[in-house]
Amino acid sequence: MKFSEFEAETWDEMKKFFDTCLLPVTGLTGSEAPHEAAERLELLRDVMDWIESPFQGRVVTYPAVQYGGAEAADQINRIIQGVRQAGFIYVIVASAVEELNEELLSGVNLIVTPQRYAKSAGQHKSQNPAVQEQILRLWQEGK
Amino acid sequence: MAHNDKSKQEKVVFVGDSRVRRGNGFVTPPDYTAYPGKSEAFIPNFLLKEWMVGVVVLVGFLVLTISEPAPLGFPADPSASVIPMPDWYFLFLYQYLKYPYASGNYVILGTIGIPTVAFGALLLAPFLDTSKERRFYKRPIASALMFLSLASLVYLTNFAWTHYKHELEKAGVEPEHIQREEQALENRLAGLPPAGSEPQAEIAIVDKDDPAMEFYTKATCISCHGADLKGSGGPSLRGIGDKHDKEAILAIIKEGYNGKMPEMYTAAMNAGLTDEDVDHLAEWLAKQKAEAVE
Amino acid sequence: MFKNVYDWIDERLDITPIWRDVADHEVPEHVNPAHHFSAFVYCFGGLTFFITVIQILSGMFLTMYYVPDIINAYKSVEYLQTQVAFGQIVRGMHHWGASLVIVMMFLHTLRVFFTGSYKAPREMNWVVGMLIFFVMIGLGLTGYLLPWDNKAYFATKVTLEIANSIPVLGPVMKELLQGGTIVGAETLTRFFAIHVFFLPAVLLILLVGHFIMIRRQGISGPL
Amino acid sequence: MSHQHEEHESSHKPPVRKEMSRRQFLTYTLGGATAFMVAGVTLPMVRFAVDPILRDKGEGAFVKVAEVSKITNEPQEFHFELKQQDGWYLSTANLVAWIRKDESGNIYALSPICKHLGCTVGWNSNSNFPDQYHCPCHGAHYTKEGKQLAVASKPLDEYKVMIKDDWVYLGEIVPNTIVS
Incomplete structure (x- = not known):
């Protein structure tokens, strides 16, 4: 579910079900032409679709970090700490920046990027078995 | 309904409104009596004549509505350059x-x-x-x-x-x-569904992650035909395989297309593409067919 | 069968005088085309009314499919004209009816003018007639915008610009008709309301007045 | 009563062809003209108004998904695109259905949207719940017919099924009717 779909009152009881936060990182530098920026966002939207549509009842998508690639890693880490304080147990980063990997992003549970999981994309747009499997394993270990 | 005996039924008396002066029956406008002439009863005689005219006008009117459909232009667009004409x-x-x-x-x-x-x-x-x-x-x-x-x-x-x-x-x-009528006619001849029914079903891109996609971006085709080949500025390339075959597309890349598109071959070359890449790009574009994707 | 039903009602409500008074009047010779064909000009009033009835009916049926907002107006008109059976006929009736009713009304006005039928005692009927003329022109003007295609949009823009050029009242009238500062969403819904509710209401009242006067005073005598 | 009596009596006399009076003729023609004018104006409008009920429904609401021969007792996942044409609005929904043939042979299709919070359930996706639908998010699971066993409060929704010349057509999503 998107962050905008929750009201204050409903969030308290829904909190215990939604323990995973999806943080998109677009990694724009600002030097892109308008259509290139659009293309990057579209790329990221497909990646987020792999996570959002099958796990709609447990994942909350937070507003994306639009600008800043690898050099913004520590800023993204601070955001991830913030998200954990908000009560989320797992944080998944969907990033269109290949350089952002596990060393740079310390606090994140799973990083999903187009290149890493492009090969296993299911023949239907919103399906990526490898990503789903990763997330399931993440939830099973965490339990 | 029982046929009750009429005589016993209580006679209905229409109570006049005291303030309303009782008219003397029909209003006989003075003009007629002043001009005896050959006047005629309205119902059914004259009304029939009047309605003959009505019938003729109605037939003409319906023929007009059938033969000349009401005009409809394109949706209002404040930036369109249209010569304004009131009714x-x-x-x-x-x-x-x-x-x-x-x-x-x-x-x-x-x-x-x-x-x-x-x-x-x-x-x-x-x-x-x-x-x-x-x-x-x-x-x-x-x-x-x-x-x-x-x-x-x-x-x-x-x-x-x-x-x-x-x-x-x-x-x-x-x-x-x-213009709209001509387009509708062309669509009908080409067998497309009429406008206003289902807007053209979206033709999907055929094998999206083909390396040709990079050539497409590098050779800057993307700047006019859009990231998803849906066209931004330039026309959409979705289903282009139905319209042109590989050689035709190669020719278009090399010489441009009916004055609107400049030739893109040199742009591709100095973007670092080889002749073989451009050929592969043309071949990939030729594969973009509507029903090919299943 | 109808006779008995009619008698049954007539006994209870005495409806005979009502329609007798309306319909049972002698038709004098000088308006009867059967006697001299030049009297056909006296038909224009009746035809105008006949087409007005068609306009009201076709207009009512069109509102079953038409949507007066700027996103859907055009699509609804295109949908009803191409997808719905007889849609093209009904919209055609309304479109051509609009032009035809103005032609017929114009001919009717000319007939009354050139036969001097507006002379005393029928001055009021002429004034009511002219008011009907302006209401019809108003209906045409507001109705023209509703399909919200380019021709309609720009024609209305021009007309409102003309209204705007009236010194004092102009800008106020334009703003009022536009329902805002531009010809846009508010204008369309406002024109729709004027075209479907306000002007027809005024028209019907004027028509009733027009018919009562014609019944009361009868047709003007021969020249 | 007197009315029948007269009729009975007059039938003896040879029938005299009654001439139609001028007035009658005028009234009949007037009736005809009125009928034509009323019909000419209102018939197209009435047809225009009743079009929704006469429009050929076709199976716009249904979409061909799979051959009947391919359906087994084991539920299988099928992806399909349902196009709904609503007036001038066209909405295309990419949907998923788990279709299965039960013991008595009739075919039904369940929607994989978990009734708890909307995650996508999978068939046989969890070892400790064999032959059941299992939801990855909060562990809700359902029987083959979609009956909810835990966490969820309602059974899985169902698709309307139509079998036509051995193809399975799926329509709109409706609450579960198999389990109740």
Whole structure:
């Protein structure tokens, strides 16, 4: 579910079900032409679709970090700490920046990027078995 | 319903309203008795004649609605360049306002002055032309004024319409509703569903992650045909395989297309693509067919 | 069968005088085309009314499919004209009816003018007639915008510009008709309301007045 | 009563062809003209108004998904695109259905949207719940017919099924009717 779909009152009881936060990182530098920026966002939207549509009842998508690639890693880490304080147990980063990997992003549970999981994309747009499997394993270990 | 005996039924008496003067039955307008002539009962005799005229007019009217469909242009778009034309019965006013003494610094005269006088006189005609005489040829002023305004109406409307037609030719533009009808005809001949039913189903890109996609971006085709080949500025390339085959696409890349698209071969070359890449790109584009994706 | 039903009602409500008074009047010779064909000009009033009835009916049926907002107006008109059976006929009736009713009304006005039938005692009927003329022109003007295609949009823009050029009242009238500062969403819904509710209401009242006067005073005598 | 009596009596006399009076003729023609004018105007409008009920429904609401021969007792996942044409609005929904043939042979299709919070359930996706639908998010699971066993409060929704010349057509999503 998107962050905008929750009201204050409903969030308290829904909190215990939604323990995973999806943080998109677009990694724009600002030097892109308008259509290139659009293309990057579209790329990221497909990646987020792999996570959002099958796990709609447990994942909350937070507003994306639009600008800043690898050099913004520590800023993204601070955001991830913030998200954990908000009560989320797992944080998944969907990033269109290949350089952002596990060393740079310390606090994140799973990083999903187009290149890493492009090969296993299911023949239907919103399906990526490898990503789903990763997330399931993440939830099973965490339990 | 039981046939109850009529006589026992209580007679219904229509209670008049005391304040309303009891009329003397039918209103016999004085005029008829004053002119005995050969008058005729309205129902059914005259009404039948009147409705014969009604039937003829209705048939003509229905034939008109069947033969000439109501025009419909393209959706309103404030940035469209369209020669504005009001409905035909406003043309005379529209044309009149173009004259020097009805616009510019005489605009008060044009918008309030003369129209108010003209329409005001028409509205108050019975109070201006108060003589008893009714035959128009015996009322020179009123009739002359009316003939004058009729003549000017016809002249102004005709002038506005011919001017509009002239402007259309000069601008080389066809009125939109005719364009839309031609397009609808073409669609019907090409067997596409009529506009307004389902908008063209989206044709998906055939094998999206083919390396040709990079050539497509590098050779800057993306800047006009859009990231998802749906076209931004340039036309959509979805289903282009149905329209042109590989050689035709190669030719288009090399020489451009009907004056709108410049040749892109040199752009591809200095973007670092080899001739083989461009060939592969053309082949990939030729595969973009509507029903190929299953 | 109808006779008995009619008698049954007539016994209870005495409706005979009502329609007798309306319909059972002698038709004098000078308006009867059967006697001299030049009297056909007296038909224009009746035809105008006949087409007005067609306009009201076709207009009512069109509102079953038409949507007066700027996103859907055009699509609804295109949908009803291409997808719905007889849609093109009904919209055609309304479109051509609009032009035809103005032609017929104009001919009717000319007939009354040139036969001097507006002379006393029928001055009021002429004034009511002219008011009907202006209401019809208003209906044409507001109705023209409703399909919200380019021709309609720009024609209305021009007309409102003309209204705007009236010195004092102009800008106020334009703003009022536009329902805002531009020709846009508010204009369309406002024109729709004027075209479908306000002007027809005024028209019907004027028509009733027009018919009552014609019944009361009868047709003007021969020239 | 007197009315029948007269009729009975007049039938003896040879029937005299009654001439139609001028007035009758005028009234009949007037009736005819009125009928034509009323019909000419209102018939197209009435047809225009009743079009929704006469429009050929076709199976716009249904979409061909799979051959009947391919359906087994074991539920299988099928992806399909349902196009809904609503007036001038066209909405295309990419949907998923688990279709299965039960013991008595009739075919039904379940929607994989978990009734708890909307995650996508999978068939046999969890070892400790064999032959059941299992939801990855909060562990809700359902029987083959979609009956909810834990966490969820309602059974899985169902698709309307139509079998036509051995193809399975799926329509709109409706609450579960198999389990109740």
